[in-house]
Amino acid sequence: MAGSVVGGARLLAAADDTVTVWAMTGERGAGTPVRADDLVVQRVRFADDLTLGRYFAADEPVPDDLVLVRAVGEGELLARSAVGAADDEAVxxxxxxxxxxxxxxxxxxxxxxxxxxxxxxxxxxxxxxxxxxxxxxxxxxxxxxxxxxxxxxxxxxxxxxxxxxxxxxxxxxxxxxxxxxxxxxxxxxxxxxxxxx
Structure with a gap:
């Protein structure tokens, strides 16, 4: 089921120049583990691939054992700079x-x-x-x-x-x-x- 959804997203993205990235379903604070239930697919158009690289593309799962290193808001795109490895989180x-x-x-x-x-x-x-x-x-x-x-x-x-x-x-x-x-x-x-x- 997930594979067909991702495939459909890729085809649509090719047609309209948008891509799918992960976004937060709700407000979360620093130190919160990032779980699948916290994420939703968001369709976005970026100016270039460099900007896209700052976020987690939704055609791949977010790595396990990540925690937020800063607060994020509901609907905010999940930036790579907003997360760190759970072992690295000094709390x-x-x-x-x-x-x-x-x-x-x-x-x-x-x-x-x-x-x-x-x-x-x-x-x-x-x-x-x-x-x-x-x-x-x-x-x-x-x-x-x-x-x-x-x-x-x-x-x-x-x-x-x-x-x-x-x-x-x-x-x-x-x-x-x-x-x-x-x-x-x-x-x-x-x-x-x-x-x-």
């Missing part, structure tokens, strides 16, 4: 345990979110200890900004057991260390997830 996977009422229900793998952190033991937005006040993450902004959710188990997989929803976000080493420092300085850390549209 840590940081698990978060979140009250289901503090995370939008449609947050899923690939969502781009801000992670806000407050101390349930004190006034909202006020760190409870001097260590927290001196942390690199500020109380008046997100503890992690524009991070990608790389795993988001269904409510049934986590909520029924722990009463919380687990999310896993991709964070570089430096920001992960800052986040852990802030988290450890709070008496009763409360995590809230804000989803970017």
């Amino acid at each position: 840590l996977r940081v698990p978060l345990e979140v009250d289901p009422n503090r995370v939008p229900p449609d947050v899923a793998a690939g969502s781009v979110v801000d992670v806000w952190l407050t101390d349930g033991a004190g006034p909202v937005g006020t760190p409870a200890t001097p260590a927290a006040r001196d942390s690199p993450a500020k109380a008046d902004g997100p503890a992690l900004s524009e991070v990608t959710v790389v795993a988001a188990p269904a409510y049934d997989d986590t909520f029924a057991v722990t009463g919380a929803r687990q999310l896993v976000v991709a964070v570089d080493d430096e920001r992960a260390a800052e986040f852990e420092q802030l988290l450890g300085a709070l008496q009763d850390p409360v995590i809230r997830i804000l989803q970017r549209s």
Whole structure:
């Protein structure tokens, strides 16, 4: 079936000077694996072959084990510069345990979110200890900004057991260390997830 679709695309491309390339079906953030379900064929006319070479032609599958190295938007053509090998991606996977009422229900793998952190033991937005006040993450902004959710188990997989929803976000080493420092300085850390549209 796929072979006949590709063959038809080639014939049509020859007739109208357009070619088919892969494009993203939805918005995805850095660190997100590129999967077949994330891609759709888009017909485009390029000025020259050099420009075409910057993208993944749809007459061939995208290589396995690629991850995004930057955020991409819905409908954006998949540029070779936007991906890297999974082994080369220098990120840590940081698990978060979140009250289901503090995370939008449609947050899923690939969502781009801000992670806000407050101390349930004190006034909202006020760190409870001097260590927290001196942390690199500020109380008046997100503890992690524009991070990608790389795993988001269904409510049934986590909520029924722990009463919380687990999310896993991709964070570089430096920001992960800052986040852990802030988290450890709070008496009763409360995590809230804000989803970017």
